[in-house]
Amino acid sequence: RKEVEQDPGPFNVPEGATVAFNCTYSNSASQSFFWYRQDCRKEPKLLMSVYSSGNEDGRFTAQLNRASQYISLLIRDSKLSDSATYLCVVNIVSGAGGSYIPTFGRGTSLIVHP
Amino acid sequence: DGGITQSPKYLFRKEGQNVTLSCEQNLNHDAMYWYRQDPGQGLRLIYYSQIVNDFQKGDIAEGYSVSREKKESFPLTVTSAQKNPTAFYLCASRSGTASYEQYFGPGTRLTVT
Numbered sequence: 001r002k003e004v005e006q007d008p009g010p011f012n013v014p015e016g017a018t019v020a021f022n023c024t025y026s027n028s029a030s031q032s033f034f035w036y037r038q039d040c041r042k043e044p045k046l047l048m049s050v051y052s053s054g055n056e057d058g059r060f061t062a063q064l065n066r067a068s069q070y071i072s073l074l075i076r077d078s079k080l081s082d083s084a085t086y087l088c089v090v091n092i093v094s095g096a097g098g099s100y101i102p103t104f105g106r107g108t109s110l111i112v113h114p
Numbered sequence: 115d116g117g118i119t120q121s122p123k124y125l126f127r128k129e130g131q132n133v134t135l136s137c138e139q140n141l142n143h144d145a146m147y148w149y150r151q152d153p154g155q156g157l158r159l160i161y162y163s164q165i166v167n168d169f170q171k172g173d174i175a176e177g178y179s180v181s182r183e184k185k186e187s188f189p190l191t192v193t194s195a196q197k198n199p200t201a202f203y204l205c206a207s208r209s210g211t212a213s214y215e216q217y218f219g220p221g222t223r224l225t226v227t
Contacts, residue, residue: 008157010153027135031213032213032214036217041223042220042221043200043204043218043219043220043221044157044204044218045218046215046216046217049215057133087156088155089216099164101149101159101162101172102206103159104149104156104157104158105156106154106155106156107156112134
């Protein structure tokens with residue numbers, strides 16, 4: 001079982017739609033969660049951090065459910081420019097030193113059409 | 115402007131040659147990372163370094179080597195032992211603790227024929 005799993009999609013939605021992605025993680029000791037956006041052939045860029053209490057940034061809402069070990073990203077009022085791959089990142093403890101290593105899901109592709 | 119630079123953007127090599135990818139950051143970050151991304155795939159960790167003169171293997175370190183002689187620099191060498199070196203290579207850095215996000219360089223697209 002992979003440590004961080006995402007549905008690869010693609011999610012194909014019309015402009016104005018609301019779309020939600022989930023990301024599950026296997027290690028209950030994980031801490032620090034993030035959503036990144038990656039455009040085709042570009043580097044990932046931070047979209048938002050995910051806090052235990054949930055957080056919102058404009059049309060984007062991120063939530064963490066520690067009991068069920070998943071994080072979610074909700075996008076409201078989708079724009080054409082939201083078309084991209086959304087990567088979840090979970091910091092997983094690794095090694096004898098107990099350091100936290102950022103571990104990526106394979107990403108979920110979103111296509112917003114007119 | 116602070117940031118991470120990777121060079122070159124595109125790199126072409128013949129099979130059997132070693133090649134070194136550059137990664138430099140001026141963010142004063144302690145930790146640096148190298149990832150590989152194949153088409154339609156997520157990022158896979160090759161090596162990481164949390165402090166100068168120390169680095170650790172990631173999930174797919176075979177066929178790669180790194181050095182961390184300076185805080186700002188974390189070059190990656192793709193050796194001839196790497197079976198499938200053609201990929202998109204991404205370097206990232208972050209402030210030391212896990213609660214901070216990573217920043218990525220623009221990546222190097224390596225093609226080996």
